[in-house]
Amino acid sequence: MSKHSEEIVIGLEVHVQLTNLKTKLFCSCSNDYRGSEPNTYVCPICLGMPGTLPVVNKKVIDYATRLALALNCEINNQFWYFRKNYHYPDLSKGFQISQYNKAGGRAFADGGKITIKLNNHKRSIILNRIHLEEDPARLVHKGSIVNSPYTLVDYNRSGVCLIEIVTEPIIRSPEEAREFLKQLKSIIQYTGISDLNLQGSVRVDANISLKGHERSEVKNINSFREVERALRHEIVRQKNLIKRGKNLTQETRHWDEKRRITVSLRTKEFEADYRYFPDQDLVPIEINDEFIQEIRLKLPEMPNERAIRLKRDYNLSEFDSDNLVLDKNIADFYEKGVNSDAAFGPDEFKYFCNWLMNDVSKILNQQNKNITETQLHYRQIVDLINLINEGKITSKIAKEILPDLMNGFPISEVIEKKGKKRISDENLLRDLIVEVIEEYKSIVNDCRENPKAIEALIGRVMQKTKGQADPGITRKILLQSLVQFGIIN
Numbered sequence: 001m002s003k004h005s006e007e008i009v010i011g012l013e014v015h016v017q018l019t020n021l022k023t024k025l026f027c028s029c030s031n032d033y034r035g036s037e038p039n040t041y042v043c044p045i046c047l048g049m050p051g052t053l054p055v056v057n058k059k060v061i062d063y064a065t066r067l068a069l070a071l072n073c074e075i076n077n078q079f080w081y082f083r084k085n086y087h088y089p090d091l092s093k094g095f096q097i098s099q100y101n102k103a104g105g106r107a108f109a110d111g112g113k114i115t116i117k118l119n120n121h122k123r124s125i126i127l128n129r130i131h132l133e134e135d136p137a138r139l140v141h142k143g144s145i146v147n148s149p150y151t152l153v154d155y156n157r158s159g160v161c162l163i164e165i166v167t168e169p170i171i172r173s174p175e176e177a178r179e180f181l182k183q184l185k186s187i188i189q190y191t192g193i194s195d196l197n198l199q200g201s202v203r204v205d206a207n208i209s210l211k212g213h214e215r216s217e218v219k220n221i222n223s224f225r226e227v228e229r230a231l232r233h234e235i236v237r238q239k240n241l242i243k244r245g246k247n248l249t250q251e252t253r254h255w256d257e258k259r260r261i262t263v264s265l266r267t268k269e270f271e272a273d274y275r276y277f278p279d280q281d282l283v284p285i286e287i288n289d290e291f292i293q294e295i296r297l298k299l300p301e302m303p304n305e306r307a308i309r310l311k312r313d314y315n316l317s318e319f320d321s322d323n324l325v326l327d328k329n330i331a332d333f334y335e336k337g338v339n340s341d342a343a344f345g346p347d348e349f350k351y352f353c354n355w356l357m358n359d360v361s362k363i364l365n366q367q368n369k370n371i372t373e374t375q376l377h378y379r380q381i382v383d384l385i386n387l388i389n390e391g392k393i394t395s396k397i398a399k400e401i402l403p404d405l406m407n408g409f410p411i412s413e414v415i416e417k418k419g420k421k422r423i424s425d426e427n428l429l430r431d432l433i434v435e436v437i438e439e440y441k442s443i444v445n446d447c448r449e450n451p452k453a454i455e456a457l458i459g460r461v462m463q464k465t466k467g468q469a470d471p472g473i474t475r476k477i478l479l480q481s482l483v484q485f486g487i488i489n
């Protein structure tokens with residue numbers, strides 16, 4: 001195979017529901033349809049009844065402007081909505097109201113970029129455009145989309161506002177796609193326009209090809225996490241076909257999350273098939289510079305700016321500050337915490353960061369929770385760090401009691417209840433160490449030859465004290481005792 005065909009070209013179209021809006025894009029139905037009975041959040045407009053007239057939700061323009069500014073796009077001062085004509089059961093009108101950047105049409109905003117870091121290398125992923133459109137209804141298949149005997153339609157989602165973010169086809173690997181989506185998710189969270197943790201709030205279409213061959217489009221990947229998997233699979237599939245001398249065809253494929261494969265849905269439709277034309281029921285939207293400026297001033301600090309500030313203000317490494325800012329809730333928690341104790345300095349800033357990035361994040365991942373969904377208060381991490389610094393608990397104990405703190409139990413109560421105070425009483429430790437030396441004669445003998453065996457003895461003392469023995473004092477007394485007994489010099 002020539003090197004030429006190894007080159008991967010990926011372009012992403014990311015559809016994000018503006019979940020933080022109160023109402024849908026063109027009607028006053030509630031946007032917050034999740035968990036409600038099917039077809040209850042509907043009206044003649046979002047059901048697509050003939051003769052109804054859509055009216056643009058003004059807040060949508062505010063939200064789209066926020067995102068466009070955060071992504072450094074060029075906002076178009078005037079645009080029309082376009083009709084994208086196609087028939088599908090999830091689209092009762094026979095067309096989707098969208099935007100079109102040809103035939104006199106314009107996107108909401110053009111260009112923009114997101115800078116990603118991968119293996120210590122920075123790269124800008126350039127955007128083509130962002131535009132607004134309405135979400136179709138939701139098709140509920142019985143079983144798999146491929147062999148479902150029937151399909152139900154729920155119009156609650158019909159007319160919910162989507163913002164589509166389209167990259168240039170310049171992403172070179174599934175890892176780059178993952179990093180791009182990670183940054184995009186973070187930026188969207190900071191702008192406050194959507195909660196991407198909500199089920200179904202994001203869908204990704206990925207165009208993917210090997211240079212010199214036809215591309216396929218993998219449709220409706222339902223989470224950012226699945227994108228990397230779908231891309232990996234599709235690359236292997238295309239490479240295998242080329243290896244066997246087959247021709248690739250331009251087609252639309254579906255990502256089957258359960259079987260972790262892509263399946264062919266149809267040959268790719270072309271733009272002309274959609275007969276795009278301006279929607280005459282909607283007036284052109286005009287956005288003036290004053291409005292844009294107003295939004296710009298209200299925009300919060302974005303993650304990349306925040307990372308630079310955290311690195312500087314709290315003496316953190318670039319790696320730490322980059323990771324800390326990814327989730328706005330974590331970064332807010334961090335800043336409130338480290339600023340709530342005037343005695344905190346660079347050491348504590350680093351400890352606090354480590355607690356969040358390692359132990360707290362691990363528990364959040366296991367429980368699939370956001371930090372705001374736990375009972376953990378930033379003061380508890382402050383107290384934890386202070387108790388360790390004062391020698392009242394060991395960091396091992398601190399790790400053990402963390403899950404209880406995250407469930408809302410006060411730190412003093414947890415330590416009391418679990419009897420988890422650090423043991424630093426030298427006489428008590430000396431007695432325990434003598435016991436261990438008598439019980440584990442063969443390990444003691446090993447200490448003569450192998451200094452590492454000492455660690456095993458410290459481990460036995462820890463076992464006896466359920467991890468409460470101070471490791472430093474234990475080591476000191478153990479070494480003294482071994483010398484005393486003539487086992488080591």
Ligand SMILES: [Zn+2]
Nearest residue numbers: 027029043046
């Ligand atoms: Zn409606």
